[in-house]
Amino acid sequence: MNSLLSQFDVSDQRVRDIVAETIKGTDDGELYLEYSEGEALMFDNGRLKTANFNTDQGYGLRAVAGEATGFAHSSELSEASLLRASDAVSAVKGGYSGTLADAPARTNRKLYGDDNPIAAPSFAEKAKLLQEIDQWLRARDPRVRQVTASLAASWQHVEIVRADGQVVRDVRPLVRVNFAVVVGEGDRQETGSYGMGGRKSFAEFVAEDSWKFGAEEALRQALVNLAAVPAPAGTFDIVLSSGWPGVMLHEAVGHGLEGDFNRKKTSAFAGLLGSQVAAKGVTVVDDGTLHERRGSLTVDDEGTPTNRNVLIEDGKLVGYMQDRQNARLMGMAATGNGRRESYAHQPMPRMTNTFMTAGSMTPEEIISSVKHGVYAVSFGGGQVDITSGKFVFGCTEAYMIEDGKVTQPIKGAMLIGNGPDAMHRVTMVGNDMKLDTGIGMCGKAGQGVPVGVGQPHLRMNQMTVGGTKV
Numbered sequence: 001m002n003s004l005l006s007q008f009d010v011s012d013q014r015v016r017d018i019v020a021e022t023i024k025g026t027d028d029g030e031l032y033l034e035y036s037e038g039e040a041l042m043f044d045n046g047r048l049k050t051a052n053f054n055t056d057q058g059y060g061l062r063a064v065a066g067e068a069t070g071f072a073h074s075s076e077l078s079e080a081s082l083l084r085a086s087d088a089v090s091a092v093k094g095g096y097s098g099t100l101a102d103a104p105a106r107t108n109r110k111l112y113g114d115d116n117p118i119a120a121p122s123f124a125e126k127a128k129l130l131q132e133i134d135q136w137l138r139a140r141d142p143r144v145r146q147v148t149a150s151l152a153a154s155w156q157h158v159e160i161v162r163a164d165g166q167v168v169r170d171v172r173p174l175v176r177v178n179f180a181v182v183v184g185e186g187d188r189q190e191t192g193s194y195g196m197g198g199r200k201s202f203a204e205f206v207a208e209d210s211w212k213f214g215a216e217e218a219l220r221q222a223l224v225n226l227a228a229v230p231a232p233a234g235t236f237d238i239v240l241s242s243g244w245p246g247v248m249l250h251e252a253v254g255h256g257l258e259g260d261f262n263r264k265k266t267s268a269f270a271g272l273l274g275s276q277v278a279a280k281g282v283t284v285v286d287d288g289t290l291h292e293r294r295g296s297l298t299v300d301d302e303g304t305p306t307n308r309n310v311l312i313e314d315g316k317l318v319g320y321m322q323d324r325q326n327a328r329l330m331g332m333a334a335t336g337n338g339r340r341e342s343y344a345h346q347p348m349p350r351m352t353n354t355f356m357t358a359g360s361m362t363p364e365e366i367i368s369s370v371k372h373g374v375y376a377v378s379f380g381g382g383q384v385d386i387t388s389g390k391f392v393f394g395c396t397e398a399y400m401i402e403d404g405k406v407t408q409p410i411k412g413a414m415l416i417g418n419g420p421d422a423m424h425r426v427t428m429v430g431n432d433m434k435l436d437t438g439i440g441m442c443g444k445a446g447q448g449v450p451v452g453v454g455q456p457h458l459r460m461n462q463m464t465v466g467g468t469k470v
Helices: 012-023 079-092 123-140 208-226 246-257 259-263 324-330 363-368 419-424
Strands: 028-044 047-065 068-074 144-161 167-185 188-198 234-240 284-287 308-313 353-356 372-384 390-402 405-411 414-418 426-429 441-444 447-450 452-455 458-466
Touching (some): 012 144, 028 123, 047 079, 047 123, 068 079, 123 144, 123 167, 123 208, 167 208, 188 208, 188 390, 208 390, 208 405, 246 259, 246 284, 246 308, 246 353, 246 372, 246 390, 246 419, 246 452, 390 419, 419 426
Antiparallel strands (some): 028 047, 028 144, 167 188, 234 458, 284 308, 284 353, 414 458, 441 447
């Protein structure tokens, strides 16, 4: 599509002049322009329950003076609107005299294509596919009582205009496919789910082999839970599976390594750079440069190219994730982690794709080393306190480990602990690191952004498990 700057009712140069005058005398700032399209279809309980399509367009104007920020946003792309926003934002100056920070480095890198994934398959084809998924799953097993399948896509075009007139552009596709199954026997019902996605088209996900694999996985998990017994409560050695269980790392450790929490000293990791914050062998990375991954960005929402940022290396804390404001106030470099939900939101330090790197042990060696423990294959919801690091995570698929073998599936298991403490309890790291299947969404301060998580198999000694066994 055409430049978003050209959507204003005045010349591009006039818009640049207003931005420059607004930010003059501050430390930083930008005009963030966005046009987005979104589509979502959900087939539930034998019928197309929801079908939504929306477009949105607008801008956010920001000026940063020390720790203070002036911000205004509007969906009206006009000179009059921009002048009103400039007047409001300029109030942050209040006699402040700053030195404008250098603009971000430029990049020609492209991590994903520009094509709009909403265009194909057609709406009718998507609806037909969801119906086919529903029918296919119901025919797989007579215990299937409910099927929910959904397709969602978005296409986002952003332009970032800086005080010097520099313009950074990025076009971001995103798709996601989800399956959920309820199975039952008598009065008992259990659920299973699976999802996949990324910054690409629907093509590989709606291929027959692909959607059947995802649907089968949701059904398999539901049937495992139908056979599960109540989880015991107590202290156990824990084995975490690879991939999606990295969501625990994201929540319990990742948020605590974001720059704003550490600058304000509200993170359990504040002031610990250079300290041993995890067991040796534990290396944690946030990497926004991975090709077509859900959390990847060519540039962040301030125009900074994303990076592969090592946060914990061999157990030592070596870095934080930074946006431009917090990086400047902490005397550090911006890392490409300044993210916002939309033009109506201010950027802040956020994760992209956060994961623990591989070790040397095989999954079989890790599992066989446990005499009596719990094998957590998948997690659902969780809660984390950033200041203390305390967390609670519910397992959506878990098993007992007896004498080095995976045995009975269990339900209702809750993993309870403290992020920094849990990282010291890692005693074995697998050689099978993988990222999740492309379903992550992260919330912070009321803003949601897509993210990726990942890890290899891990053994963590003597963790607290909350159970439902009586």
